[in-house]
Amino acid sequence: MKGKIKMFNEMRKSLENLLRLFSNKWYIFISQAFVLFFMKYSLYFLNIERSIVEYLMLVSLVFITCELGISKVRFFKLHRSYVFTFYSILTVGMILNSLSYSYFGYPGISIFLPVSLITILMGTTAGISSTYYFSLSSAIILNYSLKYSLFFLFVGSLTVFLTRRINKRIDIARAAIFVSLLQAVLFAINENFFIPISTYTNIVRGFLNPILSSIITIGILPYIEYGSRIYSSIGMLELGNLSHPLLKQLSIKAPGTYYHSVILANLAEAAAEKIEVNPILARVGSYFHDIGKMKKPEFFIENQQLENPHSSLHPSLSHIVLNFHVKAGSELARKYRLPLLIEDIIKQHHGVRIQKFFYHKAKEVNPEVKEEDFRYPGPKPQFKEAGIIMLADSIEAAIRSIKDPTPSKIEEMVTEIVNDIYNERELDESGLTLKDLELIIEEFVRVLVSTYHQRIEYPREETKNNLVTLKESIEDESEHNK
Incomplete structure (x- = not known):
């Protein structure tokens, strides 16, 4: 009886989650249903007759499959721009494929274009979701054709695999060549299994269309990046x-x-590589994380020379100045169309930590002052790269205070700072695990030890004598040669 109740509760929760999904994304579901309906019946010569209930069930399956895939990508939850861009690219891709079937008699004329764009911009998981979308949608439009579904699945999967780690534009062209070869082979295979076309003309078309699609991909990628503020690794490297x-x-x-x-960029990039997240985002995010400080640079210790302007300010005003650099940085990120994730890093790299120095200074004046009045605006880091930059920022600032930076002192300080931030619950929403933190500490220590290693000091007098002796030897050798 208890088992049945548990199963019933699980089914109820699953149904509630599905209803919540449709209620939150109803506009996307309706738009996709309309697009697929239009394409399905625009191919009037297929004479496809299906009930509206059956059709909506299939569209729901496609929608749920996509949503289950992209729900695993943290960035889709942070920004609506990811969802809008994802479905916009899918819609354009389906329209192009529908037109290719109408004019040439087969789909897939441009599957490389949408799948590669989504993979390059949003990652492997989103790319796989887009492949499933095309594979299942083809079943709706083309009367449950298994051969077309498999065609989309194979070509899309290879596209995702080849474009998942693109750092240069030429890599897109290389990926397209391999996809072209696969597509040409599929077109040439026996018509009873895959595509019912085996003429030389269509094999050539099958070979050329991914290559032409790659040219379009390379051309429109910067416009999509600038418009959506979702940047590929290529765009990130250019910004960096x-x-x-x-x-x-x-x-x-x-x-x-x-x-x-x-210096922070070197630390963050190394740690990101160690835990296998995006090192390019970590590096570029580090470059831009403090751009707001240039509005009032003299209020930050690394830019101060003689006077500290905070010494003449009330702690509450100092708190406002510190918070201002986060707001100013965010405004600059929007003005210069920096990636959404870079703006997130600017906002999140301090989390909601207490500005301890000014808090304790204020408490000396007023013992009833609250911690909440001296916190950064936040939010807490929402993804791993932002969490890494928070840790690296605190460590890089603290490490310069060590007079004699031996490996043991560096390791002790790094471990202490990471533990403090973890215990403050600042990393709860970042996705960083305890195993990740262990690896990050290890990598931070390695980089810092190599950066701040002690140089060997040579006695100046001894060096001078050695130079004199060397000079005399050269002169003697020159006279002997004469």
Whole structure:
């Protein structure tokens, strides 16, 4: 009896989750149903007759399959732009494939285009979801044709595999060549299994269309990035060029912050590689995380020379100034169309931590002051790369205070800071596990030890004598040769 009740509760929860999904994304479901309906009946020569209930059930299956896939990608929960861009690319892809069937007699003319765009911009999981979308949608439009579904599945899967780690534009063209070969082979295979076309003309078309699609992909990628603020690794690397106008301004107005950001980038990138998340996002996010400081650079210790302006300010005003650099950085990110995730890093790299120095200073004046009045605005880090940058930011700032940075002292300080931030519950929403933190500590220590290792000091007098002896030897050898 208890088992039946438990099963009933699980079914009820699953149904509630599905209803919640449809209620939250109803506009997407309706738009997809309309698009598929239009394409299905625009191919009037197929003479497909299906009941509306059966059709809606199939569309629901496609929609749920997509949503289950992209729900695993954290960025889709953070920004609606990801959802809108994802379904927009899918819709355009389906329309193009429908037109290709109408004019050429087979689909797949441009499957490389939408699947590669989604994979490059949003990652492997989103790319796989888009492949399932095309595979299942083809069943709806083309009368449950297994051969077309398998065609989309094979070509889409290879596209995802080849474009999942694209860092250069030429890599897109290379991926397209392999997809072209697969598509040409599928077109040439026996018509009873896959595509019912085996003429040389269509084999050539099957070979050429991924290559042409790759040219379009390379051409429109920057426009999609700029419009949606969802950047590929290619776009991120271009932003990470230190000649970017914002980074140039930072190096001039706040040179201490600029140097701190460059060191921080090395730390964050190494840690990201260690736990197998996006090292490019970690590096570029580190470059831009403190760009708001150039609005008031003199209020931050790394840019101060003689006077500390905070010494003449009330702690509450100092708190406002510190929080301002987060707000200013976020505004600059929007103004310069930086990636959404970079703006997130700017907002999240301090989380909601207490500004302890000014809090304790204020408490000396007023013992009843609250911690909440001296916290950063947040939110807490929402993804692993943001969590890594929070840790690296605190560690890089603290490590410079060590007078004699031996490996044991560095390891002790790194471990202490990571434990403090973890115990403050700042990493609860980042997705970082305890295993991740162990690996991050290990990598931070390795990088910092190699950066701050003690140099061997040579006695100046001894060096001078050695140079004199070397000079005399050279002169003697020259005279002997004469």
